[in-house]
Amino acid sequence: MQHGFLIDMDGVIYRGSELIPGADRFIGSLMEQQIPFMFLTNNSQRTRRDVATKLARMGIDVGEEHIFTCAMATARFLGHQKPNGTAYVIGEGGLLHALHRNGYSIVDHDPDYVVVGEGRSINFEMIETAVRMVENGAKLIATNLDPNCPTQHGLRPGCGAIVAMIEAATGKKAFSVGKPSPIMMRAARKELNLTAAETTIIGDTMETDILGGVEMGYRTILVLSGGTDITDLTQYGYQPDVIVDSIADLCTPAYLMSEVGV
16 A cells, blocks of 8 residues: 655754754655655745755755645635635745745735745734724634744744634634644645555654544654653553654664554
């Protein structure tokens, strides 16, 4: 049976700007074996080309067709919901690029949607503008609901924290398209032409990667090199199929195949 992988990035492949040992060998093994795979990220700031360039500089040289971002998932979803729509965007280049590619115009008044991503250029004036637009009828969309983003200097507020201010001010809940939403999880799998039974997701976060995989019926592998400690697992009513210390434990193709049961 064919099999393939959806792979989280931060905490699985790298931490900040440092490659996690063994990540390059694991991806190299997948490419040698011609096993389909896709990197998934809830970071909407970068385009897929930007992400591919970052990986290449770390020693993982893959084409941008192996990258799937929450910005892409959000833009495709909106393109289907309301073709040629308009959006006021709180976010950066990756989100703007994805929306443009899916036929959306970026406007500063009377948008169909307020679309919230993350980034360092966000200011309170943007939040105030978004609140007024949502109050006037614009639909509130979040690229993801992650409360924070890890950086080399520590945590910074993520999309979930930003959109929470707008939700609290307006009383309107955002619709989120990023992990663990089935919209993104299904779209990424379809990019690989796989069924749910043929798909394994590898991640470091129970609330996004593992939860999304469990809900979609994917095989799940939790790595302990990122946001989850082994002692955290008692808090959850769902569990991963496989737990490893890091992706280095999956570097041998025979070992990997035996672990995921294919």
